[in-house]
Amino acid sequence: MFFRIISGTTLAILLALSPLSHAANSAPTVQEGDWVANEFTFNSGEKLNDLRIHYYTLGDRSKPAVLLLHGTNQPIKALLAPGFAGELFTPGAALDSSKYFIIIPESIGSGKSSKPSDGLRMNFPHYDYDDMVTAQYRLIKEGLGISHLRLVMGYSMGGMQTWLWGEKYPTMMDALVPMASQPNELSGRNWMMRRMLIESIKADPAWAQGNYQQQPPALKTANIMFSIATTGGTLNYQHKAPTRALADKLVDERLAAPVTADANDFIYIWGSSANYNALPALNRITAPMLIINSADDERNPVETGILSGELHKIKQAELFLIPASVETSGHGTMMSAKFYRDKLRAFLAATPQRQDKK
Template identity: 30%
Template sequence: MNAPTDPLVLELPHFRLERGGVLDPARLVYRTHGDLAPDRGNAVLLPTWFAGDHTSHEWLIGPGRPLDTDRYFVIVPNLFGNGLSSSPSNTPAPQAGADFPHVTMGDNVRAQHELVRLHFGIERLALVIGCSMGAQQTYQWAVSYPDMVARALPFCGSPKTSPHNGVFIEGLRAVLTTDPEWHRGRRAPGHAAGLRAFSRVYAGWGFSQAFYWNERYRSLGFDSVDEFLAGFWEPNFAGQDTNDLLAMLWTWQHADVGATGGAGGDVAKALGTITARTLAMPAERDLYFPPEDEVRASAHIPDAEVRVIPGEWGHLAGSGANPDDVAFIGRSVRELLASPADGPRALGSRPGTG
């Protein structure tokens, strides 16, 4: 049976959060693809990204694809705050809307650990892989549960949100919270004007300058920047709940593996505990997760490799929309999965050489 399951729900009673508060229950919505092997040794975990869901990375999953469901059992858990797992929009009072508690990357990973270890009985994951906020969860997994992660492939992400990335997030937050229809989150869930403005801020960061110089949006079927903004970016966030977006922005902005117990706030120390064979894949022209950040971070991970995704698509190199990026990422996923989880780590190139 290789067909994906319908979305499933794991309820976690009295789930305590790192920054205080309790979700009772926390609801973790997930989808699985493929079959779990009798020895439970073929499991892959793919957490979701900002405003995405369990369908966002299906270009990677399926028979003959990089995450080949003829071989691997792929679990895709939804991020808290995305409107499917516990979120401001689906949690009852007194935690509804603007009263939803802060949820960290560590909280997300701890809930996923309950799913993987206790629900499925999986002792070791063949691979944890994710893009953007999914990459941040990948790093957190490798730090929080090093004995459970054989291989890690974070792409277009980082182990800690940088100050410059935080400036971008502050701009997004300001757009949402200064919308006069928002009313501190006590009203209707989403507002067209605020979400349109939000999408335009995102448009300037999601793709690179060269993407616009060279009119790469034409490959997506748009004849002008205006058409691209209205036809690509606006639908990307249309219908989102404002409080859900704000909750995910908070999680993103506070991502930090240094906050893991035992690290004492030291990111380098946290990264040094990773035992997974790690391949970090930033995008060449990503404006908020630049390659330099990953080269710096990976220097603290034993035998990690950095392989830069080339091209002009910036952060959206990880979206699956550009065939060249899909091919590059796919080859790297296959190569990492084919490599032994133990023994010499290098996959072929030195860190930072791409």
């Protein structure tokens, strides 16, 4: 088997994980590590030696395992913040880390996992969501030695990968929870904005075909434009910025923030969604599925009716749609787990757990 495990390090979650009274020394810690495949073959036919998948875990690995998948370009700390982890990982919560072994891998192209900015730049193999899921599966099976998952759950890109998990490995999990996602191919405004994000960076002379010395200026402006256009929620933005002055303040704050991303990494990871399409194989999904979306999701507009027209193809699936309000934030609503924590807990309680969890 072509793999090795690099010992993880431990870091304490600095933020209090619960809005309730919770002693600081009882907050769960995060184990951090790497799994490395000596050779990995991508769907493009390209190969990479020593593909590295960085991952984080919470809890005891003897407990039922939960795979949690992040969004595009989303830092893992967003999943450890009070609005998410504080609502889901604490004692008695849906994903209580004393009862589950929570695994959060960084996808190919993200964080400390292998990515173009490691050195290959635009010569890095072209990857897609299917490659990401394959690498996650190998991490779980080969790296961590886990044969079954209690739950696969993901947000945005991770939500789309959750659909693929249910199709590629239908008996691997007890339950599936894709969030802020749909199974259909990228289309409409969602894909058009992604294309413009990529093209804006490539059109910047400073990009220099990926051989830049400094991050091209278009990276910041294109990313801010994309974020405002596709995440935040119409009602929420109007509530935060009811005047031009307040709207300018929000923009100025984003423009003043430092650039922490890499242009080539951006091009690769946003482009990796180009061939995503889980629709043709929906009937392969056998695990019970709870689909969590928000009514104001800019990237997955509910008014298209795409999702509601496809649910009948899945053996057991329920859509939980969060109503739009000044408290929701469009595509980013799922980072406020208060909107669905009780529904998730009830769903898991009603979903049978296989005994051979490892």
